Amino acid sequence: MPQIGLHRRALLGAMAIFPMLAHARLQHAAQAQEAPLTPILFVHGNGDHSALWMTTLWRFESNGWPRERLYALDFTNPLARDDDAVAQPMRSSSEDVRRELAAEIAALRARTGAERVALVGNSRGGYPIRNHVQLHGGGPEVSHAVLCGTPNNGIYDWDAAAGREFSARSALLRRLNAGESQVVPGTGFLTLRSDLNDLYAQPDGRYAGRPGVPTGVGYDSPALRGATNLVLPGVDHRETAYSARAFREMFRFIAGREPDRLSVLPEARPVLDGRVTGTPGGVQTNRPMAGAVVELFRVSAGTGERMGEVLHRRTTGEDGHWGPVTVSPDWHLEIVVAAPRHPITHSYRSPFPRSSSVVNLRPAPPPSEADRAAGAVVRFNRPRGYFGLPRDVVLLDGKEPTDIPRGVAAGATTIARLPAAEIGRSVVGLFNEERLAARAWPLAENRVSVAELTW
Secondary structure, three states, X not given: OHHHHHHHHHHHHHHHHHHHHHHHHHHHHHHHHHOOOOOEEEEOOOOOOHHHHHHHHHHHHHOOOOHHHEEEOXXXXXXXXXXXXXXXXXXXXXXXXXXXXXXXXXXXXXXXXXXXXXXXXXXHHHHHHHHHHHHOOOHHHEEEEEEXXXXXXXXXXXXXXXXXXXXXOOHXXXXXXXXXXXXXXXXXXXEEEOOOOOOOOOOEHHHHOOOOOEOOOOOOOOOOOOOEEEEOOOOOOOHHHHOXXXXXXXXXXXXXXXXXXXXOOOOOOOEEXXXXXXXXXXXXXXXXXXXXXXXXXXXXXXXXXXXXXXXXXXXXXXXXXXXOEEOOOOOEEEEEXXXXXXXXXXXXXXXXXXXXXXXXXXXXXXXXXXHHOOXXXXXXXXXXXXXXXXXXXXXXXXXXXXXXXXXXXXXXXXEEEEOHHHOOOEEEEEEOOEEEEEEOOEHHHOEEEEEEOOO
């Protein structure tokens, strides 16, 4: 009997503990659900700007990520130097962008109160992330590092231009890739790459300026030893970051679950803003431009013709901001930028389903020699990916462009040049399921039309 009583007391004690453990587990799960989501800092690539992350930001917001915990930076001088060790006007060194990234991380942590942030970089944007985490002790403040199409092992491995960041022989990549592992403990690393369709991860030197010469690197250059390495078949260099496919993988990696949706949930009245940036000395920078006059018009989706008077007009100040302006999520828009020392740019855009503070505006480049004989020029741009033929359906003014290379997706712009007799008519650009109509403006008045794709 004494032994039976002992067992009974033990059983009763265990039964008393079970509800306590169950309550503790429920309480922990509730606290986990209530815990603030990790702030995410998005880092653009070489020559690019924060606007390329617009659709990715929308997708995170549409899956419940608070807007104030998402931020896309702009490097002051986004273009890399020809030699990382040699100063070059309006271009940045690997240390320049590393310092700017570190400052943005500190600012995001201060704004949100978060101990750690997640970093997502496209192409060159992955280099300062690795530099900060691997070489400058940034691991304790970075929970996740997602590198999208970053040429982690170089674009080429040869003596020519060995001082460029993108060379496997550069000082930066030799330091980053020296160890047995290319990651650091405590920070989760994910790489996203294409199988064969990334122009900066090719065994042939065609896209590095030396066609027919082996690059010494392969399709797997973006992969890292010690990281989670995923292949997204068929995507191009930019789609490794800005596509719905890429979003799904970065969301799963950071959130630890599948996103509820890949589509973007529209808002009732989106508010748009951004900055106008220019090309001092002919080099594209993210320096704000003062004195640019920005006008916004609603236009017909079918023809690009204006529907009513100007919706918004503002002359930019020193900060370069051109907004804010409230629109409807189903409006097609024409955004006109008249900036000093640049062509007057008429940019035609698909509807903006959600608010965005990174609708950055870059005036079109000056007309080329090939443009000057035309009466009107219409540029068809895809910022968040490349045109791939025959992968994609690409039509400009009813014809498949001849200035887009076939095979590996490599061109982000195609141009229609119209005779003077056709000034004022509608020109339609089609990319798969996205269609844009632009009006042809007279080049003689220093005006250029741009049909800029969103997706």
